[in-house]
Amino acid sequence: MNITNQHLLKNNLLKTKQITEDTLGEGKLIEGDILNVLDKIDDDVITVGITSPPYNKQEKQKGWLVKNVVYDVYKDAVPEPEYQQNQVNVLNEIYRVTAPGGSFFYNHKIRWDRGTMYHPIDWLRKTKWTLKQEIIWDRVIAANIRGWRFWQVEERIYWLYKPIGNYLIGKELKSADAKLTSIWRGAPEDGRKNPHPAPFPLWLPARVIISIVDTETQGIVLDPYMGSGTTAVAAKLLGHRYIGIDRSDTYLKMTSDRLDNAASEMPKIQAEIALHNVQTTAKERTSKGKHKGKYRPTDDDGKPTQLSML
Ligand SMILES: C[S@@+](CC[C@H](N)C(=O)[O-])C[C@H]1O[C@@H](n2cnc3c(N)ncnc32)[C@H](O)[C@@H]1O
Numbered sequence: 001m002n003i004t005n006q007h008l009l010k011n012n013l014l015k016t017k018q019i020t021e022d023t024l025g026e027g028k029l030i031e032g033d034i035l036n037v038l039d040k041i042d043d044d045v046i047t048v049g050i051t052s053p054p055y056n057k058q059e060k061q062k063g064w065l066v067k068n069v070v071y072d073v074y075k076d077a078v079p080e081p082e083y084q085q086n087q088v089n090v091l092n093e094i095y096r097v098t099a100p101g102g103s104f105f106y107n108h109k110i111r112w113d114r115g116t117m118y119h120p121i122d123w124l125r126k127t128k129w130t131l132k133q134e135i136i137w138d139r140v141i142a143a144n145i146r147g148w149r150f151w152q153v154e155e156r157i158y159w160l161y162k163p164i165g166n167y168l169i170g171k172e173l174k175s176a177d178a179k180l181t182s183i184w185r186g187a188p189e190d191g192r193k194n195p196h197p198a199p200f201p202l203w204l205p206a207r208v209i210i211s212i213v214d215t216e217t218q219g220i221v222l223d224p225y226m227g228s229g230t231t232a233v234a235a236k237l238l239g240h241r242y243i244g245i246d247r248s249d250t251y252l253k254m255t256s257d258r259l260d261n262a263a264s265e266m267p268k269i270q271a272e273i274a275l276h277n278v279q280t281t282a283k284e285r286t287s288k289g290k291h292k293g294k295y296r297p298t299d300d301d302g303k304p305t306q307l308s309m310l
Helices: 034-038 080-097 203-212 230-237 249-260 262-275 282-287
Strands: 008-010 027-031 046-051 098-108 111-113 116-118 130-138 154-161 183-185 220-223 241-246
Touching (some): 034 241, 046 080, 046 203, 098 203
Parallel strands (some): 027 241, 220 241
Antiparallel strands (some): 130 154
């Protein structure tokens, strides 16, 4: 089958490793189960990925702020050990399809079940990835209203790295990107604007792509639990190619329509780009009492206090 010009694909019509740089075209949206579809992608093709899997929340009811998350064709409830093993398998497949030097950003949260904490690090350490950073996503608002713990308004985003050879550190971010800090504050997408039950806000995949992919390079961006296609829209608007996977036909169609009208979302991308183009000098920032940079934190008199560690 010649798939180069087709945009929407079904997993069962694809052959193992048939999705390559050459067959990708502008991008592909593929319907099917994540592990079956990843099997159709060639080794080492992805530049960067970002995703948010279903969290296995086993929810029956929710608090009064946010409605229960109900997906189109998926019940988010399996035994926890099975869920974690599946996530390890998925992340290892994503590692295979990612190019050496490439990154994957994995959004998850800390959960509890009858007093037992499940932390994403529990299964991330069992994968092949090098754990580069834990980013806190301060979502400002969240649904959990019971008083067993302080109100959990944050989620986590794990920056996972596929090293080149044995060099685990990788290259540095551009300094304007590195100054964005490891706490990302921004509310989730407004449910009245996007009917998917758990969409990313557009700035989030845009921030990842802008920070990781050189502007001169056309990257290949993956979101293997693509939902309403926010990552694919960000990739397209930033001039990259994309691969999106979801098991729901409805979400694939939603993404395809969104990609056709992507230009209407450009103002949000421009707002994120502006955050990566900070033009003020270190001197100006110091005079305004702002953070000077990642290498030389200063005391109240502007004197460096310590060198930060890599
Ligand atoms: C949290 S949502 C992702 C939302 C997305 N970030 C967005 O911006 O809309 C998770 C998605 O994973 C999909 N999904 C769940 N299990 C899957 C599987 N085994 N294979 C493929 N997709 C799956 C669901 O249909 C859902 O759309």
